[in-house]
Amino acid sequence: MIPFLDLKAINAQYRDELIDACTRVIDSGWYIGGSELEQFEQQFANYCGTKYAIGVANGLDALILTLRAWKELGKLKEGDEVIVPSNTYIASILAISANNLTPILVEPCIYSFNIDPNKIETAMTSRTKAIIPVHLYGQLADMPAIMDTAKRHELLVLEDSAQAHGACLDGKRAGSWGDASGFSFYPGKNLGALGDAGAITTNDEELANTLRALRNYGSYEKYKNLFQGVNSRLDEIQAAMLNVKLNHLNDEIAHRRKLANAYLKGINNNAIILPKKEDDSAHVWHVFVIRCEHRDELQKYLTDNGVQTLIHYPIPPHQQPAYKEWNDQSYLISEKIHAEVLSLPIGPTMTMEDINTVIQVCNEFQL
Numbered sequence: 001m002i003p004f005l006d007l008k009a010i011n012a013q014y015r016d017e018l019i020d021a022c023t024r025v026i027d028s029g030w031y032i033g034g035s036e037l038e039q040f041e042q043q044f045a046n047y048c049g050t051k052y053a054i055g056v057a058n059g060l061d062a063l064i065l066t067l068r069a070w071k072e073l074g075k076l077k078e079g080d081e082v083i084v085p086s087n088t089y090i091a092s093i094l095a096i097s098a099n100n101l102t103p104i105l106v107e108p109c110i111y112s113f114n115i116d117p118n119k120i121e122t123a124m125t126s127r128t129k130a131i132i133p134v135h136l137y138g139q140l141a142d143m144p145a146i147m148d149t150a151k152r153h154e155l156l157v158l159e160d161s162a163q164a165h166g167a168c169l170d171g172k173r174a175g176s177w178g179d180a181s182g183f184s185f186y187p188g189k190n191l192g193a194l195g196d197a198g199a200i201t202t203n204d205e206e207l208a209n210t211l212r213a214l215r216n217y218g219s220y221e222k223y224k225n226l227f228q229g230v231n232s233r234l235d236e237i238q239a240a241m242l243n244v245k246l247n248h249l250n251d252e253i254a255h256r257r258k259l260a261n262a263y264l265k266g267i268n269n270n271a272i273i274l275p276k277k278e279d280d281s282a283h284v285w286h287v288f289v290i291r292c293e294h295r296d297e298l299q300k301y302l303t304d305n306g307v308q309t310l311i312h313y314p315i316p317p318h319q320q321p322a323y324k325e326w327n328d329q330s331y332l333i334s335e336k337i338h339a340e341v342l343s344l345p346i347g348p349t350m351t352m353e354d355i356n357t358v359i360q361v362c363n364e365f366q367l
């Protein structure tokens, strides 16, 4: 079976470096808020091209705490509307609801799978105060157009970059376009820890300071609590793992691009619609997502022929029981995407031989 993603093989590449880093932390006697985190925050901010990076416990907290910080700073208030793509992973939307803000779903472009910038203005009301563009599947959303709309209407922009570490357009990386950006380092993401971790990037010093307090019980200074904060910290062991893996991220992205280009060139079956990349550097291929009207048959056929696939994602957010109030609404493009998408294997340790096998199996699919 060609696995969808071989996490064990991915981390095995850096086994010695990871063990050295773990040993360093174990022997230091310092496990929360130390030099590994400081180094990672600095390196990751440099990598993204921002002044600050603030480590937190996971990607969902990165999004929740940024919106929360904007509330504490008086830039958002309960009931304000936040625009978000209707086909995103549920976490982008949960972050809005968790802050008692109102998510406004806007449909994506079916070719890029990212929010359609032309639909943002029609969805806006006088209560709309922010946009969360999501760089879905690893491809930057149309940030020049989104930033232009945001500027004209004075909206805050929080990028959800959980799938797009390193994606770059016009020399600007994911995480450096908006007022702030949330990242996830869940093990399966392109930059993955060996457990949960996340971060926020921003150039805004006041926001960075507020986030540092919020992640630590609302405290800047021990035993002085400015906010009713939370405990959402990126621990030293995970920061140490990320310090190792960040050094290899660009090589891994280059390998993913090579594999994706082989798929784009090699798959040639009228039943399969290939993903569209706008620009080579703007896509880091977190997942390689095709569309097929007979998706379930294709998935079964691929499994039977030794190719493991996943669906990102099978149920659109507006049809989830968690959001009952939207269950009778329809978002036709999202519904079509959720019914047709299938993610083929891709990853930094996958070989060209495996890619060629998947291409051949795909090309032999018949209804």
Ligand SMILES: *Cc1c(COP(=O)(O)O)cnc(C)c1O
Residues within 6 Å of the ligand: 058, 059, 060, 061, 088, 089, 091, 092, 134, 160, 162, 163, 183, 184, 185, 186, 196, 197, 198
């Ligand atoms: C993974 C992911 C998140 C959440 O990250 P966690 O670290 O799992 O909390 C948020 N948004 C998107 C688009 C994601 O893919």
